[in-house]
Amino acid sequence: MKTASNQNVVHINKFEKSRISSSSTTQFLNDSRDMAASKLVNALSDMLGKAVDEFFLLSETNTGFEMRNLYMEAMTLARDKRAILESAFKQQFLQSFAKETRKDKNASFSASASLESDFSLVDPDELEESLAAINIANNIHGTCAEALFGIEKRIGILLHDPELSNHNNPIGPEVIGAAFMEALKDWNCDVKVKLLLVRLFNKYMPDQLKDMYQEINQHLVEKGVLPKIRVGMKKQASSASASGMTLPAGGIAAGQPVVGGNELFATLQQLLTLGGGGMGISQPGVAGGFTGGVAGNGSAIGSSAGGIAGIPAQIGSGVMEALNKLQHGQIEGFVSNGGALDAAAFTGGRTNVLREIKSSSVANTLGHVDSMTLDIVAMLFDYILDDRNIPDAIKALIGRLQIPMLKVAMMDKTFFSQKSHPARKFLDTLAGAAIGWDEAEGHQGGLYKLVDSLVQKVLNEFEDEVGIFVEVEEELEQFLAAEKHQADELTGRSAQVIHHQEREEIAKIMAHDEVRRRIHAQHLPEVIRNFLTGYWKPLLTSAYIQTGEDGVRWNNAIDTMDNLVWSVTSKPAPEDRKKLVSLLPGLLKRLQDGMETAGMPEEERNAFFSTLVRCHADAVKSGLQTTAEASAAEEFNASELDLPDDFALDLSSDAEAHMDFEEIALPATPLEPDFNLLQEISNIADEHTVNKTNELTLSDDNWQADPEVEGDDYTAMVSRLKRGTWIEFLQTDGTSTRAKLAWVSPMKGLYLFTNRLGERAVSITPSGLEMKFRDGLAEIINDDNLVDRAVSNLLDRLNQPVSAIE
Template structure:
């Protein structure tokens, strides 16, 4: 019998013997191995599809003949041995996976650079090994979060809490070494191998992050540490020992995999585990609670055998429903009764606990109240929610408590209707200002939503869903109206930016011609100070695709040509026929610019001299005459127009009311006012692509520091809190200009529009006078905060 296993199959029997791992773990590792091998093989195949073109481009760009030949050789070898490389890589990866499972420490000791054995290593292999080490380091940095999460989960499956980075059978080192060894199929020198390794680094590394993401998702779906907290990742990054998590323990909600529909008991139990974890942590934090509960162990709070918790006592539910309707007669606080109004001014749940414990509530019910009380502690302490909005949301304490008692999945299921309503309420309150008062439409709407929950909720959660949908529809309409109001403010900035772009285009056309230097100085001054304004007028009114724009450029070129030496009779005849219409156009430009009569006369006199010189210089036997020089005093002394029109946009490093940007510049001429009026007639977002072409700002800004990048990457709808002394103002990013260097902020209704430059916003973020308001889900933040606080208390 032939016992030789196929090359592409890796047996885990040795690992099973060494670790005594269960069949479920073996199956999971097999699944991860096969998934990774399949995804990596596809990525390698894509790389080899692209490598021919990539290496050919490098060869063409190479200045050195020998370097060019090495690139071409590498290209030929990669194509010739493609099939062998692909099959060998898969075989090496699977074999390496097996070796690391059997003896994970052996992989990291494969080459000890500090030992004397280094001298025995082949020089070429040493260079390739160094290259692999560098590539693996870069991969680790690129895939940092996904890789650390995968390390954590694999170490749990391998029962090795101190698993080194290089020992992860799915890690970058394992992948890179498998490819390095596959490159042996190239049968070439080390330079060719290093080039192919470099291509692997450039063309495959981005795909590997996706491979790790898929592996993590698969393991989460298989319930291998479904949630990994930032604290766990920090431990991993710092090299601290990783505490071994309890099976399927829920730590926080960011990556929670939700279950829907009819579920088996095991799946139902999984959804309860976050609640169980909260209860266990709460117990550890309160040493007196164990005594109060008669020495009950933590197992007293675990789900029942069928995956659920004991049903809520009807008398407890009746008491809570009575309180929800405003009847607090059964509740006493130091001899004084509570009423529903107090639920809006502070946390009443710990007082409520005393009432329900006397109505047959279980220990689990008591701890549920404690957990919901902690949730509302967080809400009342959250500085992102205005106080009056907290008062409204706080009135939901009793309904939310009922929800948590009826359904423990409230804490772990992101799609729970009650939880989604709380998140939506908090998001809606984000931009609300206390100054708007209780008569504001949003305040009245939320007040109406709260009343609906208090009056209608019994045991069916549908009322939360319908309330949320109603609120979201209201918010969508509010957003639509806000966008309409903000559009007029955005148009003001757009017009100024568009004028700036038009001015830049004209200046480029003029300066490109002046830069040749082959013209009299008087012509250069005329073009920059007079003809440029005519071009600007044509650009604004007719656009760059118009005949008028083309004719204006042609007239500028004709003027420049007219003052060049005329060496043939044909050129001189053309000049004679060209002059009359050209002179009329030049006169029109001077008229538009309101040029004084004296300056006009001087210019045309100088132009006559230029033309005479051009004719004389071109006559046979005549030596070329130097270009005419202007007299000591320039003919045109006033600066180009529209300087003041665009400068407020460029200089807005502080928040500037948009009305100021929209005001005409002081002392504006009729010409300027006419151009501004023409710009105002444009539709918002006309020629956005043309404007964006003149915007290298974002690329250069992001290379500066994190605050520049933070400002450049802000998306519409983001909320910023601007702080000044003891006051603070929240504003929403309503619009970003096409050039990405001007940001429009408004309030929730799209009013009080303020504008600031990208540079100015980055400076405020850097100084702390502007802070990005976090928009993550309220309950996520609250539960995460509860977990952190309880874990800290338990550790203490």
């Protein structure tokens, strides 16, 4: 008579089981071992090759001294110790394979269980390495779930263990993760370097291991090892029942992944199980606390909760009903620590209501996994509600989403790590848009009003379909795109004003230098000097502004000036006098045209030409040697020239004037639009957001600067600021304001800052900005995605020993 339990497990045909002989079993296991070892070494070699290039690039682009050194050390090890690591990895894998295939399944040892029992005794670095091994295994499970399902069943048959667990699979992710970390122990390096390699292992290896498992599956099928697998639903699915998750009525089809959930959530569970770093998580026996700990196979209870192959977990109907009521503000009948729940807290969004839920009657209905999920989401909102990057008014709106986000996390654990998750994207977009929001914008218009309406829409409509988050995200993105378009136009106009002003300043100095060079190089009559400095220099300035240094107007004006200077110098040679005669008609015509353009009064023009005739006559006669002008010229000293007052240009005044912010006043008459500049402005946000790892280094070289000198850390910080970066500035009255780096002038390196809407444009020199950072009056705002920052903060805190927090 068949037992009920036998009807709900994997069925192995006795004929098929008996036809696999002992010698064949050994051969098939050896085949699987050799195929895995070969593929693992090849994949590791490929990964280390990529690591060398990636770590080198990161070391070049990272500004932090410590991280740069860590990247360089990791690169050196991956390059110089590759063969040693590959050999050690293979050896560790083969030893683990032999150990797992020999030992009694009842004597299995769990790394996770060991971590829990010895937590207080484990060295922090060893704990980091152990958790890294778990993380590697979870990453491989997530990528290779479908192939691993077949591997575990087929290897289980070969080991006479049909219910082979993950941790006892001799070619499973746990063995691979442990083997890699053991191989790294031979390297005498900082644990942070090892964790950098783990990161790249998780990035590149799982996809190759998926191919490895598929090849081994195919090989075993061809050898007759479980060609077909039929699966029934187990009654002992405690993880699923604890979380309220329901499995398909017909069981899971053959080949369907059974390792669900998410590697990040599993890591958080592990850390919570190990003690939580003093985070004050629920304790056994406390309402809402988890009472499980570690499952029999050593993994955290419910580590596969969160759905199977994309099927989200279902929250128990009682829990869902309670959370829906709380989401809609219906708190009647709910108590917390013996008292009624705070109604204002659930609608105000300024306090962590998940803490109240955790100590309320609702928590008594939660299973192990959902209780842990509540703990984790509560910790995330502790961070969010304390995040000074988000203005309080917007933070309160985000705080009203606590219960919807808890429901999302309970249903789908990929919320914690999948950046594209609709609910997570909505949170991140809200927080990103809020960075530049100013209370002065008001609550009745613009961004605040829209966010308020979108949050209310989620509260009103969200039950268990995340599609609502797609809708509100799209609406918010459309609004922000329209705002950005308007802001780009205003920013572009401000940038054009700076661009025009700088071109004028450069033109003045270019004209100044050209005139000065001619005056200092020649013994020129006073009338010529006065003409060049008083009228021809402004003409040169105007020509440079309009056409630049390569323009026809500029070069014609320079040629005319040179011809004028040459025409009044001594002409002792006959050929020079002959050349002067042929040159004069054209020269006089160009001078006449230039005088009209420069606005020289007619009487002054006539007086100048009369004097010019005498200068030419003197030059032809004896090279200016017989006139009074010539006598003065013999005592000529360029440094003693009595030049007009406006000829002395103060090159330092501009730098001093821009040591603090200068407001950009838009002209009443708009400048001619510079479409290239406008396009550059509109692309800035995309540069900053899409690929933050490729930092755009902005040069602070000034075209009139002194030779470059070595600066301090603040100089490097300013020079590497990315356009689109938000900075908070402390005002003299103690208040603060936020501004975005919108553009950097390529001519003089002026930094243009605006608010979120492209208004209140101000400019400052790099040295002025450095001074603000140095004096503590400026601070860069971390605009990484909100959930990334919250999860990272949570992981850091959970990794700390209890003593480090108390």
